[in-house]
Amino acid sequence: MNFRDLEYFVQLANDRNYTKTAQHFSVSQPTITYMVKRLEDELQVQLFVRDQSHHQVNLTLAGNEFLAHAQKILTELHTVKSDLKALSAQKVRFGLPPIIGNYYFPQLAQKLLQENLMSHLETVEAGSATLTKQLQEGNLDVAILGAIEPISIPEIATVTLAKTRFKIIVSKDHRLKDVTAIKFSELKSENFIALKEGFVHPAALRELTEKNGFQPKIVYTTPDINVLKGMVHENVGIGFLSEMAISGERDLHAIDILDDDQPLFNIVLAYHPQVNPLIEQLINVLARPV
Known part of the structure; x- marks a missing residue:
């Protein structure tokens, strides 16, 4: 029949x-x-x-x-x-900062493909601060955010997926090209290439400079991490990036920061708790250890 x-x-x-x-x-x-x-x-x-x-x-x-x-x-x-x-x-409105999208999200993509979830993502790319605001306003269902402090937003649930350190990056022609670790206070005379507000990095940079009692000499800001790397490569200034964003980078020299109690780059899954089975499945997959 x-x-x-x-x-x-x-x-x-x-x-x-x-x-x-x-x-x-x-x-x-x-x-x-x-x-x-x-x-x-x-x-x-x-x-x-x-x-x-x-x-x-x-x-x-x-x-x-x-x-x-x-x-x-x-x-x-x-x-x-x-x-x-x-x-x-059905689409899930999904927020993804460019740095996390480029350097962390690919590790999750295979799991999402296996669960047939990738085609359901309607991705919005912006800095974590911008995405947090959109999540609060109900314009996103789920977001993976960068943060240096615990995220506490009314009616938003969070799960920390990973933590990474920040590092200083310099040109291989820079005077610090052979330095492997440095106190942040030793950088007060350096020119910085920085990411624009809306990303986690400016907040972390502010925290470090305030703790060390100086204003950074920021000679250029950009929303594009590749532009930042390019200008550092040309020795226009030094950069401040999560180690995740410089993994495998051969054209730049990375330097550890020795300061105690320094900020960490936290990768946080944030979402509206709900009964939508598709979103619940997405959250469960994303929250699994990579």
């Missing part, structure tokens, strides 16, 4: 005429005739009787009983198809 046979059967029960039903589905009349025979053979009952005087067919008692069940089955099938179509089209 197949669903198409059920559709033919219900239509024939309404039309009470083989030719009319065949025309409705743009098939031959024998197709409808064979459908009736298949169903009757499978169910071991007679479903229709011919009314020769009116050139039509009528349902038997068994046919009427089967009609009620067939209609329920087709209604349920239509509901299932609609639900699956809606689920397939």
